[in-house]
Amino acid sequence: MSAPRQAEYLSAHYALAQDSAKLRLIDDSIEECRKRIARAHADMCLLERKRHATQRLVSIHRARLSPLRILPDELLQEIFKRCLPENRYVVPNICSAPLVLAQVCRRWRVVAQGTSELW
Numbered sequence: 001m002s003a004p005r006q007a008e009y010l011s012a013h014y015a016l017a018q019d020s021a022k023l024r025l026i027d028d029s030i031e032e033c034r035k036r037i038a039r040a041h042a043d044m045c046l047l048e049r050k051r052h053a054t055q056r057l058v059s060i061h062r063a064r065l066s067p068l069r070i071l072p073d074e075l076l077q078e079i080f081k082r083c084l085p086e087n088r089y090v091v092p093n094i095c096s097a098p099l100v101l102a103q104v105c106r107r108w109r110v111v112a113q114g115t116s117e118l119w
Contacts, residue, residue: 073114
């Protein structure tokens with residue numbers, strides 16, 4: 001090898017070593033980022049499960065505080081009677097009063113079944 005070629009070879013070899021070291025550092029950084037992303041994803045999944053469970057509890061508490069729960073049965077019966085169609089002879093339909101009212105909750109079912117004017 002002539003002198004310029006050998007210098008060029010040594011320069012390329014040095015550049016290759018430098019860039020290979022940089023590449024390893026970049027690859028290590030990428031791997032560390034992937035690990036942090038995986039940990040963040042796991043944390044996020046846990047938080048989403050906790051949020052869902054807490055949101056369910058909030059819904060239950062809101063339902064327990066609903067003003068409908070404190071209505072007297074007599075008022076609920078009156079509301080139910082006003083839900084009936086104008087036609088005196090009602091064709092039973094699961095999607096309309098009185099059957100639909102009896103599907104809302106246990107209390108409504110008891111009140112609806114106990115209201116003879118609905119049937």
